[in-house]
Amino acid sequence: MTATPLIWDISAPVHSASPAYPGDAPYQQRWTARISADCPVNVGAISLSPHLGTHADAPLHYDASxxxxxxxxxxxxxxxxxxxxxxxxxxxxxxxxxxHAITPDLPPRVLVRTYAQAPQQWDEHLSGITTDAIARLADLGVQLIGIDTASMDPAGSTTLDSHMLVRARGLRILENLVLDAVPEGDYELIALPLKLMEAEASPVRAILRPLAA
Known part of the structure; x- marks a missing residue:
């Protein structure tokens, strides 16, 4: 019998080969200090789009105010x-x-798995979520919707209809989750964004844990 994991890590790895939304800044790292006879530590400097890898979108991403x-x-x-x-x-x-998975005891957070296996390259055919589905989830009290693709909207969308409805309904978004190993069911989600006071998004280290009995 396979033991139930204590933690499911549902975060995408972040490195120089991580898929980036076209036009977004890729991951880059350089060393500003290296361990040597004159230096006791390694220190790096990184740059990346805050939408790279598993991330949370802030309202500022799709609402100028x-x-x-x-x-x-x-x-x-x-x-x-x-x-x-x-x-x-x-x-x-x-x-x-x-x-098929909607019941009266639906938690206020819903994570949607669309891939059998998360892609290692940019997927221009990624799955979004319809505005009707978002509206129905919001009507049921859902506060956060997560998805294992890079966007709630199709990659080529210029109107971002799903993002606009999320804005109107006051929901929160997680994107680029990795749900390959996670069975359907209920869990505890922990996916805290960084306290980036000027950013429109943030990387998160997202995990799932079994719900306490």
Whole structure:
């Protein structure tokens, strides 16, 4: 019998080969100090888009007057969640793809798995989520929606309809989750963003834990 993991790490690795949204800054690192006879430590400097890897979008990403990541309430990013599988149902995940896992005790956080295996390269055919599905989840009290793709909207969208509805309904977003090894079901989510006071997004180290009995 396979033991249940104590922690599922659902964060994408971040390195120089990490897929980046076209036009976004890739990961780059340089050393400003190296261990040597004259220096006791290694110190690096990194640059990257805050949307690289697993990340949280702040309202400032899609609302010119929205709060930055550092000003957003942390409560939506920690607590009970439900992982729902909608594998291969793209290009847009609709309510019919989620409905099998919707019950009266739905937690206020929903994570959607669309990939059988997370891609190692940029996926221009990524799956988004329909505005109807987002609206229905919001009506059920969902505060945060996560997805294992790079965007809630199709990669080529210029109107960002799903992001705009998220804005209107006051929801929070996690993107680029890695849910390959996670069965459908309920978990505790911990996915805290950095306190970046001027940024429109933040990398997160997202994990799932079994819910306490």
């Amino acid at each position: 929205g709060p930055s990541m550092g000003a957003v309430d942390l409560q939506p990013y920690i607590g009970p969640c439900r992982v729902i599988h909608a594998i291969g149902c793209g290009p847009l995940i609709a309510w019919q793809h989620l409905q």
